[in-house]
Amino acid sequence: MMSKLFLFVVFINCGHCANILGLYFHAGKSHHILGEMLLKELATRGHNVTMASPFPLKEPFPNYTDIHLTGILEDQLARESMFMKMNKGHALVGVNDVLELTRAQTELTLNHTEMGKLLKSGTKFDVIIIDWFMNGAILLYGTLFNAPIIPIASHGTTHLANSIVGNPSPPSYIPNTMLPFPSNMTFFQRMVNGLVTIAYNVMGHSNAQYHQALLEKYFKNVPSLDELKNNVALVLSNGHYSFESARPFVPNIIPVGGFHVQKAQKLPQDLQEYMDEAKHGVVYFSLGSNMKSVLLPKEKQQEILKAFAKIPHKVLWKWEDDKLENKPDNVMIRKWFPQNDILGHPNLKLFITHGGLLSTIEALHHGVPVLGIPIFGDQKANIPNAVSSGYAIQLELADLDETTLGKALDEILNNGKYHENAKKRSQLLHDRPMSPMDTAVFWVEHVIRHKGAPHLRNLGNYLPWYQYLMLDVALFLVTIVTIVGFVFTKICCFICRKKKEKKE
Ligand SMILES: *[C@@H]1O[C@H](CO)[C@@H](O)[C@H](O)[C@H]1NC(C)=O
Ligand SMILES: *[C@@H]1O[C@H](CO)[C@@H](O)[C@H](O)[C@H]1NC(C)=O
Numbered sequence: 001m002m003s004k005l006f007l008f009v010v011f012i013n014c015g016h017c018a019n020i021l022g023l024y025f026h027a028g029k030s031h032h033i034l035g036e037m038l039l040k041e042l043a044t045r046g047h048n049v050t051m052a053s054p055f056p057l058k059e060p061f062p063n064y065t066d067i068h069l070t071g072i073l074e075d076q077l078a079r080e081s082m083f084m085k086m087n088k089g090h091a092l093v094g095v096n097d098v099l100e101l102t103r104a105q106t107e108l109t110l111n112h113t114e115m116g117k118l119l120k121s122g123t124k125f126d127v128i129i130i131d132w133f134m135n136g137a138i139l140l141y142g143t144l145f146n147a148p149i150i151p152i153a154s155h156g157t158t159h160l161a162n163s164i165v166g167n168p169s170p171p172s173y174i175p176n177t178m179l180p181f182p183s184n185m186t187f188f189q190r191m192v193n194g195l196v197t198i199a200y201n202v203m204g205h206s207n208a209q210y211h212q213a214l215l216e217k218y219f220k221n222v223p224s225l226d227e228l229k230n231n232v233a234l235v236l237s238n239g240h241y242s243f244e245s246a247r248p249f250v251p252n253i254i255p256v257g258g259f260h261v262q263k264a265q266k267l268p269q270d271l272q273e274y275m276d277e278a279k280h281g282v283v284y285f286s287l288g289s290n291m292k293s294v295l296l297p298k299e300k301q302q303e304i305l306k307a308f309a310k311i312p313h314k315v316l317w318k319w320e321d322d323k324l325e326n327k328p329d330n331v332m333i334r335k336w337f338p339q340n341d342i343l344g345h346p347n348l349k350l351f352i353t354h355g356g357l358l359s360t361i362e363a364l365h366h367g368v369p370v371l372g373i374p375i376f377g378d379q380k381a382n383i384p385n386a387v388s389s390g391y392a393i394q395l396e397l398a399d400l401d402e403t404t405l406g407k408a409l410d411e412i413l414n415n416g417k418y419h420e421n422a423k424k425r426s427q428l429l430h431d432r433p434m435s436p437m438d439t440a441v442f443w444v445e446h447v448i449r450h451k452g453a454p455h456l457r458n459l460g461n462y463l464p465w466y467q468y469l470m471l472d473v474a475l476f477l478v479t480i481v482t483i484v485g486f487v488f489t490k491i492c493c494f495i496c497r498k499k500k501e502k503k504e
């Protein structure tokens with residue numbers, strides 16, 4: 001009886017069970033988490049999911065088949081030092097390293113024997129979900145499998161997400177993700193924002209040419225990257241107005257920020273007791289999965305420990321080594337912590353983070369104040385956003401020492417406003433008509449039901465840029481007005497001259 005009921009429920013939930021391919025070409029753990037979460041949810045709802053990625057599941061999951069893309073993770077680990085390099089420069093430093101990384105990983109995917117096998121197997125897919133991270137060539141799989149593509153934009157509603165579906169993003173009030181500017185920019189900031197926007201467009205164009213060449217290296221008769229854009233049905237953006245400034249959305253870009261965060265679970269027993277018994281509360285410190293704490297310069301590590309030794313709180317530090325010299329008694333190190341469950345513990349007072357988007361969203365989900373030490377990329381904009389929402393303090397890595405960290409800890413742990421603002425902002429993240437995960441699943445199934453959902457696409461994505469900006473019309477009108485003005489003046493002059501001649 002129960003199993004019949006269960007089957008019935010599954011049947012209701014999944015009127016059209018589909019074959020879904022996940023294609024995660026990049027070894028960024030935070031990107032992968034988003035894809036894995038969504039695909040697991042789709043599998044739970046009865047779809048047959050296949051995930052090609054550098055991170056196969058450790059334990060099997062029903063209706064979820066892994067294809068291990070070997071070589072990609074190894075390639076990324078060899079490039080780890082780039083993250084510190086990017087910390088030192090402005091918005092354009094390190095972009096080249098990232099482009100090289102994504103090109104190499106795209107190529108490893110295109111030439112992967114497992115991908116070749118999958119193509120040969122003749123398996124049909126109803127939709128392909130991909131990581132969207134400067135990997136234009138991957139769009140070819142939409143053509144090869146004859147399936148619509150849904151890119152997940154793990155950085156939120158940025159130029160990467162906007163450009164693929166033609167979502168308007170005026171540089172007059174939407175700062176580039178790599179710039180730490182507020183929406184209300186000064187004249188100078190708007191100028192920089194405009195120039196960086198142009199620079200990114202130029203770089204995007206040259207990267208597209210590179211990806212076109214990659215395709216031609218591995219496949220015959222490939223369409224142009226512009227034509228491959230047609231394979232994109234819609235973009236799921238890891239964004240939301242609770243942490244992004246208010247902005248336009250065309251119908252085929254859907255903000256689902258927060259969908260990866262799960263309800264906090266009970267911690268493993270030792271950690272649960274450790275946190276339960278923390279009289280003054282707990283501070284959690286993690287620099288994320290790419291930028292490891294052990295990559296910090298030695299003297300910074302010691303300065304941080306000195307500042308920690310002075311607070312009465314317990315500290316959990318994600319530290320990727322067995323030993324940490326001069327570790328005070330109130331600091332516990334582990335190579336890995338169940339971050340979400342720690343953030344959800346009522347005794348957690350503060351999250352010290354690099355400001356990666358997933359970590360920032362998790363802090364917001366649980367209403368936890370943030371001390372941000374942005375290292376690179378969008379982190380340098382995520383933290384200022386949190387600061388302007390009133391629940392964060394920002395510290396630069398270069399300025400980080402016992403004094404600055406001590407001061408910041410004192411302010412954020414003892415001034416109640418950070419906690420209050422974190423709670424207020426958290427309510428915005430939760431106050432929506434449908435949970436972000438249900439929203440994401442709805443739109444994936446919408447694309448499946450409507451065979452790529454062509455009705456959602458806006459023509460603005462396919463017009464040449466001068467038509468989009470109406471420059472051709474403006475030029476035409478200016479020309480007409482100029483000609484009419486010119487002729488009119490000429491005629492006036494002519495009449496004047498005639499009158500003068502008559503008088504004389
Ligand atoms: C599920 O996907 C796998 C590929 O991972 C495929 O071999 C299998 O045939 C699919 N099952 C169904 C019922 O379509
Ligand atoms: C999903 O998994 C369940 C149990 O593992 C199985 O009974 C069902 O047929 C699977 N569905 C598909 C679409 O493969």
Ligand SMILES: *[C@@H]1O[C@H](CO)[C@@H](O)[C@H](O)[C@H]1NC(C)=O
Nearest residue numbers: 107110111112113114217218
């Ligand atoms: C693609 O990978 C194969 C090994 O799987 C290798 O022999 C071949 O050289 C690669 N192709 C190119 C063009 O690098």
